[in-house]
Amino acid sequence: NAGVMQNPRHLVRRRGQEARLRCSPMKGHSHVYWYRQLPEEGLKFMVYLQKENIIDESGMPKERFSAEFPKEGPSILRIQQVVRGDSAAYFCASSPSRATNEKLFFGSGTQLSVL
Amino acid sequence: QQQVKQSPQSLIVQKGGISIINCAYENTAFDYFPWYQQFPGKGPALLIAIRPDVSEKKEGRFTISFNKSAKQFSLHIMDSQPGDSATYFCAASITGNEKLTFGTGTRLTIIP
Numbered sequence: 273n274a275g276v277m278q279n280p281r282h283l284v285r286r287r288g289q290e291a292r293l294r295c296s297p298m299k300g301h302s303h304v305y306w307y308r309q310l311p312e313e314g315l316k317f318m319v320y321l322q323k324e325n326i327i328d329e330s331g332m333p334k335e336r337f338s339a340e341f342p343k344e345g346p347s348i349l350r351i352q353q354v355v356r357g358d359s360a361a362y363f364c365a366s367s368p369s370r371a372t373n374e375k376l377f378f379g380s381g382t383q384l385s386v387l
Numbered sequence: 388q389q390q391v392k393q394s395p396q397s398l399i400v401q402k403g404g405i406s407i408i409n410c411a412y413e414n415t416a417f418d419y420f421p422w423y424q425q426f427p428g429k430g431p432a433l434l435i436a437i438r439p440d441v442s443e444k445k446e447g448r449f450t451i452s453f454n455k456s457a458k459q460f461s462l463h464i465m466d467s468q469p470g471d472s473a474t475y476f477c478a479a480s481i482t483g484n485e486k487l488t489f490g491t492g493t494r495l496t497i498i499p
Contacts, residue, residue: 314491328485377433
């Protein structure tokens with residue numbers, strides 16, 4: 273039973289390029305959450321999605337960031353026109369249903385570096 | 388506005404000693420308080436969690452103490468081992484709202 277799978281593990285982009293981060297939830301999990309971790313800081317909530325729906329995007333920057341969780345395939349966090357301040361570790365987590373933080377599992381993250 | 392404050396930022400404890408990490412929260416609507424353990428290059432993993440209807444929860448060497456009136460909770464690691472060396476995050480959430488609000492983390496180092 274594979275855990276939450278994130279890829280790539282490391283992503284290097286130049287300023288102005290696009291970054292696409294992928295997250296495959298655990299088997300049987302239909303709820304996905306994205307968090308961002310800046311160096312020496314805790315994780316900050318970005319967005320919560322169910323299949324084909326964005327439930328809560330209150331933590332997403334208003335511009336350049338978008339997320340989706342299609343009916344088929346992984347959840348995607350997309351960052352357009354990256355800037356150096358986007359450099360961070362991006363973690364995806366999944367749960368089997370809503371309001372089940374006890375069953376929330378995190379992936380190993382994608383380390384984004386913007387040159 | 389940081390809603391969960393965590394201290395200390397780093398902690399060094401001798402093997403066999405007790406590690407204590409503290410967190411304070413502001414939002415009285417929080418009703419779920421987990422602690423996560425994170426090793427380098429890995430995602431956070433749930434270690435232990437508590438709800439405010441109890442003042443203490445123990446699982447093996449790990450204990451959470453919860454003080455509702457002071458809006459504080461702490462993690463105690465008894466008989467600390469080198470394998471406990473990691474970054475620990477406290478967090479809080481409201482049932483029905485899945486967002487976790489994390490503290491800034493404590494880097495724990497257990498020395499022989």
